[in-house]
Amino acid sequence: MAEVGIFVGTMYGNSLLVAEEAEAILKKNGHKATVFEDPELSDWQKFSDKYVLIVTSTTGQGDLPDSIVPLFQAIKDKVGYQPDLHYGLIALGDSNYEHFCGGGKQFDTLLQEQGAQRVGTVLAIDANDHPEPESVANPWVEQWVTLLK
Numbered sequence: 001m002a003e004v005g006i007f008v009g010t011m012y013g014n015s016l017l018v019a020e021e022a023e024a025i026l027k028k029n030g031h032k033a034t035v036f037e038d039p040e041l042s043d044w045q046k047f048s049d050k051y052v053l054i055v056t057s058t059t060g061q062g063d064l065p066d067s068i069v070p071l072f073q074a075i076k077d078k079v080g081y082q083p084d085l086h087y088g089l090i091a092l093g094d095s096n097y098e099h100f101c102g103g104g105k106q107f108d109t110l111l112q113e114q115g116a117q118r119v120g121t122v123l124a125i126d127a128n129d130h131p132e133p134e135s136v137a138n139p140w141v142e143q144w145v146t147l148l149k
Contacts, residue, residue, distance in 0.1 A: 002148040003032045005047040007039045009056030009068030009103060014127075015092055018137045019055040022090075025141045031148060038067055041074035049084040051119070051148060054107050055137075057092040062099020064106060076110055085116040088144050090137055094127040101125075119147050 004026055008019045019035045026033035036043045044052070057065055064072055091104020101124045108122055123140045125133045 001030050001032060002026075002051050003047070004034075004051040004053055004148070005043065006033060006035045006053045006055060007044065007068065007071065008035060008037050009054070009065040009072075010037075011057055011059065011065045011067075014133050015055045015057045015065075015090075018090060018092070018125075018133050019053075021134045021138055022053060022055065022141045025138060026145055029145045031145065039071045041071060041078065044071060044075060044079075047085070048082060051086045051088070053088045053090070053141075053144075054104070055090045055092075056103045056107060058094075058097075058099065058101055058103035060094075060097050062097065062102025064103040068103075072107065072110065075114075079114065081115050082111075083115040083117070085111070085114075086119050086148075087111055087116055088119050089122045090140065091122060091124045092127065092133055093124065096128060120144050 006019045010016045023033040091101035093101035
């Protein structure tokens with residue numbers, strides 16, 4: 001059984017819905033999962049040697065939503081090297097904008113720079129193709145859960 005912290009960056013609630021569905025899938029598969037809607041660094045640090053799943057949307061300018069910016073900055077400024085962290089990433093975006101899934105890409109880049117271990121591939125969901133992102137995210141999470149140890 002793995003312990004997974006699900007960290008959410010959302011503007012209109014779609015990322016939170018995806019995160020809550022992921023939590024249910026993880027629990028159904030025997031894992032312990034907790035969703036953090038307004039995540040703080042102290043929440044993140046509890047999972048430093050466990051698993052995290054980041055589910056974040058992207059602003060029209062390609063930035064992270066306000067709800068997850070403080071966590072991102074704290075990880076960047078205070079955490080540093082974290083080779084024992086294993087993570088997955090679901091990025092929501094709109095390909096009509098120049099910086100499609102830019103928020104998720106920023107998170108992935110930061111964690112790679114800090115030596116964290118990505119589990120599986122990054123899932124990028126385009127709102128144009130999938131107005132209900134959980135329809136794409138749920139099968140991805142079902143697959144991702146098989147990669148957890």
